Amino acid sequence: MEPGRANGGWRSATPRDSHSLDQLCSEGFGLSEGQSFFDDFPIWDIRRPIDGRLIEVMDGPKGSQILSQLGSVRRTSLTEPDPLTLVGAVVTRSSVQGRGLARSGLDHLLRKTEAQGARSWLLWTGDDRLYRSMGFKAFGSQWRTTITKISGNPPSGQQRVRRGWSPDFTAFLAKRTRGLQMSEAESGMLRNLKNVDWWSLRSPGEQLIAVAGIGKGIDLGGILHDWHGSEAALRTLFVEIARELPETTLLYGSPLFAEYPWLKQLKPEFEDPLCYWRGEPPSRPDELWFWGCDSC
Numbered sequence: 001m002e003p004g005r006a007n008g009g010w011r012s013a014t015p016r017d018s019h020s021l022d023q024l025c026s027e028g029f030g031l032s033e034g035q036s037f038f039d040d041f042p043i044w045d046i047r048r049p050i051d052g053r054l055i056e057v058m059d060g061p062k063g064s065q066i067l068s069q070l071g072s073v074r075r076t077s078l079t080e081p082d083p084l085t086l087v088g089a090v091v092t093r094s095s096v097q098g099r100g101l102a103r104s105g106l107d108h109l110l111r112k113t114e115a116q117g118a119r120s121w122l123l124w125t126g127d128d129r130l131y132r133s134m135g136f137k138a139f140g141s142q143w144r145t146t147i148t149k150i151s152g153n154p155p156s157g158q159q160r161v162r163r164g165w166s167p168d169f170t171a172f173l174a175k176r177t178r179g180l181q182m183s184e185a186e187s188g189m190l191r192n193l194k195n196v197d198w199w200s201l202r203s204p205g206e207q208l209i210a211v212a213g214i215g216k217g218i219d220l221g222g223i224l225h226d227w228h229g230s231e232a233a234l235r236t237l238f239v240e241i242a243r244e245l246p247e248t249t250l251l252y253g254s255p256l257f258a259e260y261p262w263l264k265q266l267k268p269e270f271e272d273p274l275c276y277w278r279g280e281p282p283s284r285p286d287e288l289w290f291w292g293c294d295s296c
């Protein structure tokens, strides 16, 4: 066997690969000049230390440059002891696509993480051909409803609607009881999401009472994917968003009914799989939810 070929040519990326990885991902996901994939997915940025994350790459024939492929895995948990392995940022340079590199990379990642104890893997995709052939199956449901269908009162008295990120969002959103349990480093990344259109509602005393995030750049365009607040505050915020951005759709699912019972009254207009799943099903599938930024 050739030296360095023990893993089929795959090696773990280092911070020295960051420029090549940025280029590879930004090109692979069709971003325009000047945009970076890591603005929408800072979690996969090799320069940011994240416990348990793996980024595996295969070098091209010229050795030093990454010419071919990136595969990534990060570990997180829904509720202990249900560790999940998230797969993302799978990309092959266009000049070498169709030669089995993505399949080989995924196979390598699945084996490597299985050897480390992983028993379930999940990902999001708009094209499931590769993943279905590797044992991933559509799992659960997520629904969307146009935001203009949601009624609510306009802001009262001194309540203020604001647009843009504010540092107190991180702690406010962390109060939600559903969604992945993120490490501090991961939830701290919310502020690094450069392309989310954040909205908030504050009480007369400037207390945060509702937060909502729309879009994520290349992902979740026009979709309100992260929110928190009381029913009345959220309804007020959604009515304000609907006035400005009437095409927006609200993303939700039945695992959120326990925390936001009023969502049951909405009529889903679009339904998609919650994710693609491989391996042991979760012990509490009815609790499984991912906020849009969980996949960051």
Ligand SMILES: CC(C)(COP(=O)(O)OP(=O)(O)OC[C@H]1O[C@@H](n2cnc3c(N)ncnc32)[C@H](O)[C@@H]1OP(=O)(O)O)[C@@H](O)C(=O)NCCC(=O)NCCS
Binding pocket: 028, 029, 089, 090, 091, 092, 093, 096, 097, 098, 099, 100, 101, 102, 103, 104, 124, 125, 126, 127, 128, 129, 130, 131, 133
């Ligand atoms: C998807 C992608 C990674 C496939 O890479 P690749 O190295 O060409 O893939 P492989 O040669 O290993 O092919 C494996 C399977 O992928 C499937 N496939 C091909 N193009 C695909 C695509 N755009 N999306 C999903 N699956 C695809 C094929 O069914 C193929 O199976 P087959 O060999 O039985 O025909 C590559 O097209 C890419 O980088 N696309 C842009 C980034 C992207 O969309 N990534 C996926 C995000 S979820």
